[in-house]
Amino acid sequence: MRGLSILFPFSVKCIVHLLLMRLSLEAPSIDAATTGSGNETDHLALLEFKAKIVHDPQNVMSSWNDSAYFCNWQSVTCGRRHKRVTILDLQSKGLVGFLSPYIGNLSFLREIRLGNNSLQGKIPAEVGRLFRLQAFELFTNQIEGKIPSNLSLCSNLIVLILEDNKLEGNIPTELANLSKLRQLSLAKNYLTGALPPSIREPEFVGGIPDALGKLNHLSIIGLGVNKFLGIIPPVIYNISSINIFSMAVNMLHGSLPSDMGILLPHLRRLQLQDNYLSNLFNLNEFYISYNNLSGNIPGNLGQCSSLEFLFMRSNNIQGAMPMSLISLKGLRQFDLSQNNKSGQIPTYLGKFALEYSNLSFNNFEGEVPTEGVFANVSSISLEGNKRLCGGIPELRLPRCIIDESKKRKLRLQSPGSLEMKSFRKLSYQRILKATEGFSTANFLGAGRFRSVYKGTLEEDGAIVAVKVLNLQQRGAEKSLMAECKVLQNIRHRNLVRIMTSCSTIDFQGNDFKALVYEYMPNGNLDKCLSxxxxxxxxxxxxxxxxxxxxxxxxxxxxxxxxxxxxxxxxxxxxxxxxxxxxxxxxxxxxxxxxxxxxxxxxxxxxxxxxxxxxxxxxxxxxxxxxxxxxxxxxxxxxxxx
CATH class of the missing domain: 1.10.510.10 (Transferase(Phosphotransferase) domain 1)
Structure with missing residues (x-):
C-alpha cells in the first residue's frame, strides 16, 4: 500500500502534466511564454506549424522531429541566451498548406519570412501577439481574407510585406499605430479601401486611408495592383523619408503636387502608371534624363500643350512615338537620345517650331522628314539609328527604297489606321481607362440608345469616340445590330470609320456593348459655318x-x-x-x-x-x-x- 501511495501521486502528476500540454495546444490564445515552460511551448508550436503544411517538396521540415533539438532544426534560429525561436525563415521552399494560429505562441519571434510559397487561408489573428516581431514577410502566396487589425499590436514591426496574395477589404486604420514601420508593401492584392464588412466583391472600390500618413518613418510604400479609387491622400506627401513610392495599376485620379520633389526629397523610384492621374497640364519644362525609366512615352503627355522643353535622355524608354504628341506644337527643344525608341520618326516633328532635336542612339527606322528642324543639319542629331534613310543630303543617309505596291496600299489607308490595327479587341477595363471612367469631361453627347465619350487609348495615345449602348432602353440592341450589319462592308472617306467593338460585362456583372470610332475633333454641324x-x-x-x-x-x-x-x-x-x-x-x-x-x-x-x-x-x-x-x-x- 505504501508503494502504491508513492506511485499514485506520481501518476497523477504525469496525467496533469499531459493535460496541461493538451490544453496549451487546444487554446493557442494563452501566452505560454508566461507559464515558465517557454522552450517546450516553442517546440510544440513548431510541430503544430509543421502539421498545417501538407506538401514540403524540398523536405525542409524532415529534421523537425524529436531526434534533434528544435533550435537545430532547418530554417529555425534561436536566441543564444534564452534558446527561444527568434527567426523562422522558410522563404522560397515551395510549401503548400496553411498558417497555424500556434505561430502566436512563438513569443520571442523577431522575423517571420514565409515569402514565395503556396500558403493559403487567412493570416491568423494570433500573429498580433508577437510584440517583439520586427519583420513579417508573406509575399507571393495565396493568402486570402482581410488584414488583421491587431497586427497593429506588433509595435516593433519595421517591415510588413504582404504583396502578391488574395487579400481583400480595407487597409486597417490601426496600422497607423506602427510608428516604427519603414517598409509597407501590400501590392498585387484585392484591397479596396474603407468598405462595410459585408462587401467582399473585388469590383467594389474604395480609397487609400488617410491614416497611413501617420507612418512618418516609411521608406518604402507599395500599394500597386489593387482596386484603390480616389485621390492619393495629401498626408502621404508628408512622409519625407519615402524613397520608393508605388501605387501603380489602380483607379486613382487627380493630380500630383507640383512641389512633389521638395516634399519627398529622398524619392528614388516613383511608380504611378496605369491610373487616371493627370500630370501638370501647364508644364513648360520636363526634365527626366539620366534615370532608369522604362516603358512607352505616356499618351497623355500630349495634353501638356504648354510644353517647350522636353528632355528624356539616357533612359530605357521603348516603343513608337505616340501620335498624341502632335499637340505639342510649342515644343522648342526635344532630347530623346540614348533610349530604345523604335518605329519611324513622326512627320509631325517637322511641323513644330523646334530649335533643336536629338534622337540619336535609338532604333528609329525609315525615312527622315525634311521639313522644319530636319532641314538644318546643325539642329538635329540622328547618329546611332542604323536603319534611317533619306532626309536632306547633308545627313549622308542611304536613299530610301519603297516598294511601290506597299506605297499604293499606304495611300488607301486613312490616317491612324495603321496605329489602330492592334486595337481590334478592347476590354471593358481598357475602355474605362481610355474614357477616364466615363467622366463628364469626356462626354460628347447622347441619343435615345447611346452615350458617346471621347477616349485616349493608352497604348499609343490614339484618340477615339466610344459609343456606349444603353441596353436598358428597348430597341438599343436592335439598333446596334443594324449598325454593325451596315458598317461591316462599307468604306468611304465621308463615312465615320469604325475601329472596333466591345461586347462583354462590366465590373458589376451587367452586359456592356460599345462601338469605337475614329474621333472627329470639330464636332458636328450644330454650329455656324462659313x-x-x-x-x-x-x-x-x-x-x-x-x-x-x-x-x-x-x-x-x-x-x-x-x-x-x-x-x-x-x-x-x-x-x-x-x-x-x-x-x-x-x-x-x-x-x-x-x-x-x-x-x-x-x-x-x-x-x-x-x-x-x-x-x-x-x-x-x-x-x-x-x-x-x-x-x-x-x-x-x-x-x-
Whole structure:
C-alpha cells in the first residue's frame, strides 16, 4: 500500500502534466511564454506549424522531429541566451498548406519570412501577439481574407510585406499605430479601401486611408495592383523619408503636387502608371534624363500643350512615338537620345517650331522628314539609328527604297489606321481607362440608345469616340445590330470609320456593348459655318449618300440624317455617322414604294435622309445645308429644324 501511495501521486502528476500540454495546444490564445515552460511551448508550436503544411517538396521540415533539438532544426534560429525561436525563415521552399494560429505562441519571434510559397487561408489573428516581431514577410502566396487589425499590436514591426496574395477589404486604420514601420508593401492584392464588412466583391472600390500618413518613418510604400479609387491622400506627401513610392495599376485620379520633389526629397523610384492621374497640364519644362525609366512615352503627355522643353535622355524608354504628341506644337527643344525608341520618326516633328532635336542612339527606322528642324543639319542629331534613310543630303543617309505596291496600299489607308490595327479587341477595363471612367469631361453627347465619350487609348495615345449602348432602353440592341450589319462592308472617306467593338460585362456583372470610332475633333454641324465650308460639307455629305445609294452591293438608306450625325474631322471634312436606324434594301428602283419604310428618324424632325426614299438624290440635302446656313445668319427664328 505504501508503494502504491508513492506511485499514485506520481501518476497523477504525469496525467496533469499531459493535460496541461493538451490544453496549451487546444487554446493557442494563452501566452505560454508566461507559464515558465517557454522552450517546450516553442517546440510544440513548431510541430503544430509543421502539421498545417501538407506538401514540403524540398523536405525542409524532415529534421523537425524529436531526434534533434528544435533550435537545430532547418530554417529555425534561436536566441543564444534564452534558446527561444527568434527567426523562422522558410522563404522560397515551395510549401503548400496553411498558417497555424500556434505561430502566436512563438513569443520571442523577431522575423517571420514565409515569402514565395503556396500558403493559403487567412493570416491568423494570433500573429498580433508577437510584440517583439520586427519583420513579417508573406509575399507571393495565396493568402486570402482581410488584414488583421491587431497586427497593429506588433509595435516593433519595421517591415510588413504582404504583396502578391488574395487579400481583400480595407487597409486597417490601426496600422497607423506602427510608428516604427519603414517598409509597407501590400501590392498585387484585392484591397479596396474603407468598405462595410459585408462587401467582399473585388469590383467594389474604395480609397487609400488617410491614416497611413501617420507612418512618418516609411521608406518604402507599395500599394500597386489593387482596386484603390480616389485621390492619393495629401498626408502621404508628408512622409519625407519615402524613397520608393508605388501605387501603380489602380483607379486613382487627380493630380500630383507640383512641389512633389521638395516634399519627398529622398524619392528614388516613383511608380504611378496605369491610373487616371493627370500630370501638370501647364508644364513648360520636363526634365527626366539620366534615370532608369522604362516603358512607352505616356499618351497623355500630349495634353501638356504648354510644353517647350522636353528632355528624356539616357533612359530605357521603348516603343513608337505616340501620335498624341502632335499637340505639342510649342515644343522648342526635344532630347530623346540614348533610349530604345523604335518605329519611324513622326512627320509631325517637322511641323513644330523646334530649335533643336536629338534622337540619336535609338532604333528609329525609315525615312527622315525634311521639313522644319530636319532641314538644318546643325539642329538635329540622328547618329546611332542604323536603319534611317533619306532626309536632306547633308545627313549622308542611304536613299530610301519603297516598294511601290506597299506605297499604293499606304495611300488607301486613312490616317491612324495603321496605329489602330492592334486595337481590334478592347476590354471593358481598357475602355474605362481610355474614357477616364466615363467622366463628364469626356462626354460628347447622347441619343435615345447611346452615350458617346471621347477616349485616349493608352497604348499609343490614339484618340477615339466610344459609343456606349444603353441596353436598358428597348430597341438599343436592335439598333446596334443594324449598325454593325451596315458598317461591316462599307468604306468611304465621308463615312465615320469604325475601329472596333466591345461586347462583354462590366465590373458589376451587367452586359456592356460599345462601338469605337475614329474621333472627329470639330464636332458636328450644330454650329455656324462659313459659306465655303457649307458648300464643301454639302459635297462631302452628298458624296457619301451617293456611295450608300449606288456604290454598295445593297443600297443603304440612312433614315436619320441630321446635323448631329454629320461630323467634322481636323480638316473640316464631313463624315456621316450613326447608322443605328439605317435600312438595307435589295434594290433602289422604286423609291416611292421604298417610302413604306416609314419615318424612322429623330422624333419631331423629318430628316432629309427620308427624302432620299422618295427622290433618290442628294441634291436636296445640299439645299438643306444652305438653308440652315442662311437661317443661322439671317433668319435665326424662321427656320426650325
Amino acid at each position: 459659306l465655303l465650308q457649307g458648300m464643301n460639307i454639302a459635297i462631302d455629305v452628298g458624296s457619301a449618300l451617293d456611295y450608300l445609294h449606288h456604290g454598295c452591293q445593297k443600297p443603304i438608306i440612312h433614315c436619320d440624317l441630321k446635323p448631329g450625325n454629320d461630323l467634322l474631322d481636323n480638316d473640316m471634312v464631313a463624315h456621316i455617322g450613326d447608322f443605328g436606324l439605317a435600312k438595307l434594301l435589295s434594290q433602289l428602283t422604286n423609291p416611292i414604294q421604298s417610302s413604306s419604310v416609314g419615318v424612322r428618324g429623330t422624333v419631331g424632325y423629318a430628316a432629309p435622309g427620308n427624302l432620299t426614299l422618295l427622290f433618290d438624290t442628294w441634291f436636296l440635302y445640299i439645299l438643306y445645308l444652305l438653308s440652315k446656313f442662311i437661317s443661322q445668319f439671317f433668319f435665326p427664328n424662321f427656320f426650325q429644324f
